[in-house]
Amino acid sequence: MGNPAPSTAARARRASWLTLKAREAMEAWLFVSPTVAGFLIFFAGPLVAVVWYSLTEWNLLTQQMKYVGLANFRDALFENPDFWHVVRNSAVFAVGLVPFNMMLALTLALGLSGRFPGVIFFRTVFFAPVVTSAAAWAIVWKFLLQGESGFVNQLLATVGIAGPNWLREPDWAMAAVIFTRVIKMVGLNMILYIAALQAIPRDYEEAARLEGATNWQVFRWITWPLLGPTTLVIMVITTIGSFKVFDHIYLMTGGGPENGTLVLAFYIYEQGFKFFNVGYASALALIMFAIVMVLTVVQLAIRRRDT
Amino acid sequence: MIGRFGPKRLRIVSRVCWTIGLSVAAIPFVFPLLWMVSSGFKSAAEIFGSPSIVPREWRWLNFVEVFTYQPFAQQYFNSLYISVSVTAITLVVASLAGYALARLRFAGSSLVGLFLVSALMVPEEVTIIPNFFLMKRFGLIDSHLPLILLPVFGPHGIVATFLMRQYFLALPKEVEEAGRMDGLSTFGIWWRIAIPLSRPALAAVAIITFLHSWNQFLEPLIFVSSLDKFTLPLALSNFTDPYGAPLWHLQLAATSLSVIPILVVYLIAQRQIIESFALSGVKG
Amino acid sequence: MKVLKQFLAAVSVLAILASPATAAELRFTIWTGNEAHLRMLNGFANSFKAARPDVTVKFETIPPDAYTQKLTIQIAGGNPPDAGWLMEDAAPTFASAGVLEDLASTLNSTKDYDFADFSKPALGLWTAGSKVFGVPFSTSPFVIFFNKDMFDKAGLEDPIALAAKGQWDMTRFQDVAKKLAAANGKYGFEFKDGQGYDSRIMHALMPPIRAYGGDLWANRQCGLDTPQAVGAVKQLHDMVFKDKSIAPPGESADYFSGNAAMTINQISRASLMPKAGFKWGIAPLPAGPAGESPVIGQAGIVVFAAGKQKKLAAEFVAHMTDKANVATAAQFFPPARNSVLSGAGFLGSNNLIPAEQMKFVADAIAKGKVLPSHEKSPQILAAMKPRVDALWRADANVENSLRAVCAAIRPLL
Structure with a gap:
């Protein structure tokens, strides 16, 4: 604050045509204008549009549009048996993926947050799939998980296990997609946890140890609570991400077998861009929006109650 | 028992167990990549004929055929220039808005912030249909512009904005105030002071944005239809002959070509890259 | 300011580049990227210039898997193409x-076009009353490709010999x-x-079902739960899971790289054979209880109503499918023009397949039925x-499984 004040002339010049506050506000709006314009054009506008579309029956190919009220929602929620099957699949996917991902991430992070020879190597290895393109990852796993001649099953055969036809049986296919997706993404969450663990001051743990706390007690009463904010972020990101999964499904199973891996994001795409039911797909999109929103709000609320 | 293994021995034993455990756990993370590269050198018949990781004969020709089979070089370039453009534009737009939200006082700032937060929760799939019609109106179907505009202004761009905002908030205010005293305009302060100080955040945003764009699948699938406008992920799923039968050896060779450069960059800069991710998550 | 000027300069350059050229350009979508195919197609485009010197035709490849979908998009x-394959x-x-x-008026008014030369059954999908929505350019029956070396090793007569003796039927097929x-x-x-378990369900199920005398549907009735269809599919199922002689789901056993002894395909696939490294041949599909019933896959050339140069595009379609060009295309795509089919040239048109085997193809075109199709095909398949x-x-x-399939598609028929 020891700086010399700006020349009175400059101050007078500014003040003469705009107050400082108004000027700052104007500049701020200039700064945010690309983001706000983009938000309005590519997000807010489309969100309003999707509400309108969801009330129509609209075929992409014939380009005929007709207002049908809530028929699409009625169709999805009460008439089309596929819809609830798809919601169930999405739920199974999320319930399988989120805890598995988070537990694996935390376990790896606990093992790799310290300093020992090879720690950097392992971090690099576990993180490598994150920078591998998702398409490449899914394609390679599709090969590895082939029936009898697939590598995984040949490997299992050497120890006398007859592996299932992974991508051909609905439950195994779902498990396989969840597993490959977790392996692909867990490195990211691991790094977030490592960063959080390293930010925890050592003296908390040391103090607890002096009082004779076991490893588990240290984790349960010190580490875990301090990881709370990170856990929340990871949980929200991973949950939203699990509903967005598209490329893995598209490339590994195409929603099959027997619709066993047909999840919401893929179903919306199929309805909209394969069968050209724009109205129905829009209604599905809104339902998906609602589900994700509710889940996020619930997670945040639980967190708030706990702290 | 403990008596025979002193605490030090015990630590070594547990260290060794840990390392073995980690090595086993690492298999599904690295093996697919090894298998991919090795199969890229095999013939179509050998990929499923023999499980050996070392090809019987090294078919370098696969890597040539990849480029003659479809305009793979063009597709590679498409992905590269789209990802670079998305990254560059996102950096500018997000840091401008992030700075304003962090530092400038203006009517409506909290409203803007609130709107943007709500966008974070919305998967791209929700707005993809209206965006398709929007792009149709602009005449941009089968062009690359949707693949650049949507990530910049979509949920991902908003994540970037918040990352920048968080980082700017944590910067010491004094330097910027000094700049203002020296007669710098707000733009000048942003450009000459705030931006140079936030290199780590910019790097984080750049890396996650690049990877996000590089990985995009749904958007190219919908907006692009000609072969020479394909991006890499689409091109990879397109190693089928003119009748739709898969060409596994070429597909795996192409997949290797698409993954390896990024992987090499990652191995060289792994420390910075991993730190950027750490930064992006904790602050976000 | 400088930046702004540069930007404006760049924009104006782009605007000039993007401005429409004076000469007309037709966009034509196809699903092949094969060089030989493209050479032939570009040849048609060049000869079109004789009549229309200012018109160029640009062939755009869209991958076959997503062709229909990307076209719709x-x-x-x-951004519709002017014309394309369908x-x-x-x-x-x-x-x-x-x-x-x-296209009726253009085709009928084109000199020497002779639309009546097209075989009536081949036009079924492409005409409605006097309207012509497309011209078939490929009417390609499915045939059995076999690996002669493997037959020799097993000491078996090959399908051509069996067919000559009238013994090439579904029972023999299973046995062989x-x-x-x-x-x-x-x-x-x-x-x-x-x-056959994924994108080619129809191609897997239809030939045996038709050989047994069934069909996927007829008169808006599902045909999959008829005894004929059930019998045919039971046989396939036994072959896959009991005999283990058909490559099962999730397994890659590529015929063309020598990992299966027989497959079913169209003659355009013969282009893969020179590289295959084994002796091979093509034979008719095995006959069934209902006798011979060849199955045909078809593709046509259409003009899109949303295009801006419909008249010109229709003229090009007429040019592409005139007698001379259909005869040229016959080397890859079996024709639907009777004059070309019956001409001596057709049997010798494919330099990979001997004339006596091309005879099977010509026979199949004459007797065969096109794969089932429906206005709700995408939904039915899904x-x-x-x-x-x-x-x-x-x-x-x-x-029971086939009954479930019928229950699922019945509302759509």
Whole structure:
């Protein structure tokens, strides 16, 4: 604050045509204008549009549009048996993926947050799939998980296990997609946890140890609570991400077998861009929006109650 | 028992167990990549004929055929220039808005912030249909512009904005105030002071944005239809002959070509890259 | 300011580049990227210049898997091509949606075109009353490709010899496939391109079902639960899971790289054979209880109603499908013009397949039926797929599974 004040002339010049506050506000709006314009054009506008579309029956190919009220929602929620099957699949996917991902991430992070020879190597290895393109990852796993001649099953055969036809049986296919997706993404969450663990001051743990706390007690009463904010972020990101999964499904199973891996994001795409039911797909999109929103709000609320 | 293994021995034993455990756990993370590269050198018949990781004969020709089979070089370039453009534009737009939200006082700032937060929760799939019609109106179907505009202004761009905002908030205010005293305009302060100080955040945003764009699948699938406008992920799923039968050896060779450069960059800069991710998550 | 000026300069350059050229350009979508195909197509475009010197035709390759879908997206996205290929399963969908231009007047007014030369059955999918929504350019029957070396090793007569004796039927097919598998340690048979459980369900199921005298549907009734269809599919199911002679789901056993002894495909696939490294031949599909019933896959050339140069595009279609050009195209794509089919040239048109084997192709075109198609094909296929998946389990009850397929598609028929 020891700086010399700006020349009175400059101050007078500014003040003469705009107050400082108004000027700052104007500049701020200039700064945010690309983001706000983009938000309005590519997000807010489309969100309003999707509400309108969801009330129509609209075929992409014939380009005929007709207002049908809530028929699409009625169709999805009460008439089309596929819809609830798809919601169930999405739920199974999320319930399988989120805890598995988070537990694996935390376990790896606990093992790799310290300093020992090879720690950097392992971090690099576990993180490598994150920078591998998702398409490449899914394609390679599709090969590895082939029936009898697939590598995984040949490997299992050497120890006398007859592996299932992974991508051909609905439950195994779902498990396989969840597993490959977790392996692909867990490195990211691991790094977030490592960063959080390293930010925890050592003296908390040391103090607890002096009082004779076991490893588990240290984790349960010190580490875990301090990881709370990170856990929340990871949980929200991973949950939203699990509903967005598209490329893995598209490339590994195409929603099959027997619709066993047909999840919401893929179903919306199929309805909209394969069968050209724009109205129905829009209604599905809104339902998906609602589900994700509710889940996020619930997670945040639980967190708030706990702290 | 403990008596025979002193605490030090015990630590070594547990260290060794840990390392073995980690090595086993690492298999599904690295093996697919090894298998991919090795199969890229095999013939179509050998990929499923023999499980050996070392090809019987090294078919370098696969890597040539990849480029003659479809305009793979063009597709590679498409992905590269789209990802670079998305990254560059996102950096500018997000840091401008992030700075304003962090530092400038203006009517409506909290409203803007609130709107943007709500966008974070919305998967791209929700707005993809209206965006398709929007792009149709602009005449941009089968062009690359949707693949650049949507990530910049979509949920991902908003994540970037918040990352920048968080980082700017944590910067010491004094330097910027000094700049203002020296007669710098707000733009000048942003450009000459705030931006140079936030290199780590910019790097984080750049890396996650690049990877996000590089990985995009749904958007190219919908907006692009000609072969020479394909991006890499689409091109990879397109190693089928003119009748739709898969060409596994070429597909795996192409997949290797698409993954390896990024992987090499990652191995060289792994420390910075991993730190950027750490930064992006904790602050976000 | 400088930046702004540069930006404006760049924008104006772009605007100039993007401004429409004076000469007309037709966009024509295809699903092949094969060089030989493209050379031939560009030849048609060049000869079109004789009549229309200012017109160029640009062929745009869209991958076959997503062809119909991407085409629809282009049309709906306001970026329609002028003309293009269309697969048989999309023809009724597109025609009923009103996105195809009626070509009748152009074709009838083109000199020496002789539209009546096209075989009537081949036009079934592409005409409605006097309207012509497309001209078939490929009317390609399915044939059996076999690996002669594997037959020799198993000491078996090949399908050509069996067919000559009238013994090439479904029972023999099952028997031969089983022996081939045992003798060679490879699969006896692979569905079309290994996709019989995925994108080629129709190509896997239809030939045996028709050989047994059934069909997928007829008169808006599902035909899959008829005894004929059930019998045919039961046989396939036994071959996959009991005999283990057909490559099962999730398994890659590529015929063209020598991992299966027989497959089913169209003659355009012969282009892969020179590289295959084994002796081979083509034979008719095995006959069934209902006798011979060849199955044909078809593709047509259409003009899109949303295009801006419909008249010109229609003229090009007429040019592409005139007698001379259909004869040229016959080397890859079996023709639907009677004059070309019956001409001496056709049997010798494919330099990979000897004339006596091309005879099977010509016979099949004459007697065969096109794969089933429907205006709701995409939805029907999507409804079938998960239920057909359930069929391809080792412990599946074939009859019940087929009933479930019927239940799923009945509302759509």
